[in-house]
Amino acid sequence: MSLHPPDLQPGHAAALAARTAARAADEGIADVVYATVDSPVGRLVAVATRRGLARLAYELENGGLDTVLDEVAVRLSPAIVEAPARLDDVRRELDEYFAGRRRDFALPLDWALVRTPFHRGVLHAATEIPFGATSTYREIAAAAGSPTAYRATGNALGSNPIPIVVPCHRVLASSGGLGGYTGGLERKRLLLSLEGGMLGV
Amino acid sequence: MSTLPPFQRFLDTHRDDVLRFLVATVGRHDADDAFQETFLSALRAYPRLRPNSNLRSWVLTIAHRKALDVHRARGRRPLPVAELDDRPAHPAPADGGRGGDHWNRVRALPPRQREVLTLRYAADLTHAEIALALGCTEAAARRAAADGLKTLRKELSDVPAPA
Numbered sequence A: 001m002s003l004h005p006p007d008l009q010p011g012h013a014a015a016l017a018a019r020t021a022a023r024a025a026d027e028g029i030a031d032v033v034y035a036t037v038d039s040p041v042g043r044l045v046a047v048a049t050r051r052g053l054a055r056l057a058y059e060l061e062n063g064g065l066d067t068v069l070d071e072v073a074v075r076l077s078p079a080i081v082e083a084p085a086r087l088d089d090v091r092r093e094l095d096e097y098f099a100g101r102r103r104d105f106a107l108p109l110d111w112a113l114v115r116t117p118f119h120r121g122v123l124h125a126a127t128e129i130p131f132g133a134t135s136t137y138r139e140i141a142a143a144a145g146s147p148t149a150y151r152a153t154g155n156a157l158g159s160n161p162i163p164i165v166v167p168c169h170r171v172l173a174s175s176g177g178l179g180g181y182t183g184g185l186e187r188k189r190l191l192l193s194l195e196g197g198m199l200g201v
Numbered sequence B: 001m002s003t004l005p006p007f008q009r010f011l012d013t014h015r016d017d018v019l020r021f022l023v024a025t026v027g028r029h030d031a032d033d034a035f036q037e038t039f040l041s042a043l044r045a046y047p048r049l050r051p052n053s054n055l056r057s058w059v060l061t062i063a064h065r066k067a068l069d070v071h072r073a074r075g076r077r078p079l080p081v082a083e084l085d086d087r088p089a090h091p092a093p094a095d096g097g098r099g100g101d102h103w104n105r106v107r108a109l110p111p112r113q114r115e116v117l118t119l120r121y122a123a124d125l126t127h128a129e130i131a132l133a134l135g136c137t138e139a140a141a142r143r144a145a146a147d148g149l150k151t152l153r154k155e156l157s158d159v160p161a162p163a
Helices: A012-026 A065-075 A084-098 A117-127 A137-143 A150-158 A185-194 B007-026 B028-048 B055-076 B081-085 B100-107 B111-122 B127-134 B138-155
Strands: A032-037 A044-048 A053-058 A080-082
Touching: A012 A080, A012 A084, A012 B007, A012 B028, A032 A065, A032 A084, A044 A065, A044 A084, A053 A065, A065 A080, A065 B007, A080 B007, A117 A137, A117 A150, A137 A150, B007 B028, B007 B055, B007 B100, B007 B111, B028 B055, B055 B111, B055 B127, B100 B111, B100 B138, B111 B127, B111 B138, B127 B138
Parallel strands: A032 A080
Antiparallel strands: A032 A044, A044 A053
16 A cells, blocks of 8 residues: 555546536536537537527537537637536427427527628528528528628528528528538538428439 | 637546545545535636646646635534544445545645645645645645655555655
8 A cells, every 4th residue: 555546436526527517507607508419410519608509510510529619718718618407498499490390499599609790690691581491692692781792691601600590501502502501511401301491402 | 829628628637636636635525525616716717817827737726725625614613633534425445445544644644744745646746836836845845745754654664755
């Protein structure tokens, strides 16, 4: 026997850390909370501030959990904890959406990760496209007040920090093509077919 | 430019070290609460921390201060420390806990010796880091460690020589 660090029960530090993170979220000490959410389009990372949902990332397409959180730490705050219970509403609404039982999201949103007022205008215009319908980059550019800026509109939609909930997947090329998507075209197709609007695309 | 990692990653990286240190210095009974207080305090200060800080010694310094709070609170309680330490909040690990008896003895040492030995051998801080955490000179930290080990060696045969 000698003066070694004491042994820990397996899993005890992890359980304490989870309890601490939950307390940090409940007592409002953390600026940002996150959780992973399983979905038919792959695992999602949901990130919320005190205002609401700020980021919904496709874990694989968007570089993995660490990359998603690193970006949030730099752009919002490093005071981030994992707090699944704080994202129960997000998980429930997404589950209902993917089960075909929800057409509109009622979640409060935080637009803090949207870079410019123009992007904000474009994403706001996208939220106006109803479930099951589609629009075009040209129409969204016009709705955002810059009818000729449809390339910039595509960039704004491509950097949508809250896909699915802000339905940028409902925006297609004027030619009728799919255009692009932050989660990859396969997922865009899947979301559109789930909504029943564009089965043949 | 380096940036602070998301707090959750910082918590996951250092949770085992912080808990080991707290178990050594306050015992298993009080370690859980001190652990939560440590990381909640760390989170409050985290957004203002310099990105190139040594996060490990920073959080262990906070844990050290939380441990002092526990020891001070015990000083005000009617029960002697040794009695409290004999009531484990969690069953000991199957092997009986390496050095468990030793940490009980370390907790009975004078405060400065206890602080230096737990920071050195349970938290694995260097004497320089310990001096920073305690606000003393490195020489004083080394001396306190040597004194503490000397006392322990009177009771035990195989405590390591001062590093």
